[in-house]
Amino acid sequence: MKHWRRTFLSEQEEKEVELRVADFEKKTGSEIKIAVMRESSVYRSTRWQFTALFSIAVTYLLYLEFSWTHDATILLLFQVASVFSVFYATTWKPFQKLILPAGIISIAVKERALAMFYRLSVHESAHRSSALLYVSLFERRFELLLDKNLNEQFEKEELETLTAHMRDHFKSRHFESGLMEFITVFENKLIEKKLTHDRN
Numbered sequence: 001m002k003h004w005r006r007t008f009l010s011e012q013e014e015k016e017v018e019l020r021v022a023d024f025e026k027k028t029g030s031e032i033k034i035a036v037m038r039e040s041s042v043y044r045s046t047r048w049q050f051t052a053l054f055s056i057a058v059t060y061l062l063y064l065e066f067s068w069t070h071d072a073t074i075l076l077l078f079q080v081a082s083v084f085s086v087f088y089a090t091t092w093k094p095f096q097k098l099i100l101p102a103g104i105i106s107i108a109v110k111e112r113a114l115a116m117f118y119r120l121s122v123h124e125s126a127h128r129s130s131a132l133l134y135v136s137l138f139e140r141r142f143e144l145l146l147d148k149n150l151n152e153q154f155e156k157e158e159l160e161t162l163t164a165h166m167r168d169h170f171k172s173r174h175f176e177s178g179l180m181e182f183i184t185v186f187e188n189k190l191i192e193k194k195l196t197h198d199r200n
Contacts, residue, residue, distance in 0.1 A: 008036050008137060013176040017183075024183050028190045029197040030150065031130040032183065033120050039138035040112035043100060051087040096138075105139050112136065113143035123147050127197055133182070142170070153193055162186055 009017065021032055113134035117123065122130045128149040135142045144163055146154060154162075162185055169178025190196055 008135070008175050009179075017176060017179050020180055020183050024187050027196065028187055029127065029129070030190060030195070031122070031125050032133065032186070033122055033130070034133045034135070034179065035113075035116045035120065036135045036137065037112065037116075038136075040105075040136045040141075041108040043096060043104065043108065051083055055083045105141070109134075109136050109139050109141045110143060113145055117145045129195065129197070131186070133179075140170070142166075150190075150195065153195060154189075158189070162189065 017034070021034070025031055113132070113136075116134055117132045120132065122132045122145070125147060128147045130147045131150060132145045133142060134145065142163070144159055146159075163182060165185065166178040166182040169175070169181065
């Protein structure tokens with residue numbers, strides 16, 4: 001596991017989750033995959049947009065305050081240096097959290113989760129009853145995606161219930177217990193809905 005993923009689960013915790021997933025799959029016949037990513041996007045377009053707005057603001061202020069008293073070359077160099085400094089600053093993760101709109105983050109996480117759903121072939125299970133739990137660490141968000149046969153059996157409100165307790169655990173940085181509780185709740189729900197089957 002990459003070093004940044006160790007902030008999510010330790011090696012021992014990862015093994016315990018893997019064993020619990022194997023037990024879940026044995027009992028229900030469904031598959032569950034957990035994808036933990038460092039981030040869902042580098043948000044390059046948003047960084048450029050913020051830098052462009054900053055550049056316009058700097059240009060306007062320089063024109064108002066210094067255009068008649070300073071050499072134009074010095075002002076231009078100051079502006080260029082300011083813009084590059086801001087663009088570099090947007091690569092710093094804490095700064096990105098300040099400038100990224102919630103809507104942009106939500107879209108990026110959903111799009112990356114869907115891409116991982118197909119990349120990991122979650123949709124190709126024999127009974128079309130697989131699930132992907134996608135976790136994005138930088139955004140501190142997750143998405144639960146279900147394959148066709150499971151998706152048809154769960155309402156949106158039920159999916160939110162499935163992940164509600166896990167969200168609380170994650171907020172407290174109790175990641176392993178959050179995953180374990182989610183798997184147990186999901187397992188019980190499949191049994192309740194009689195959606196279990198033999199994987200063979």
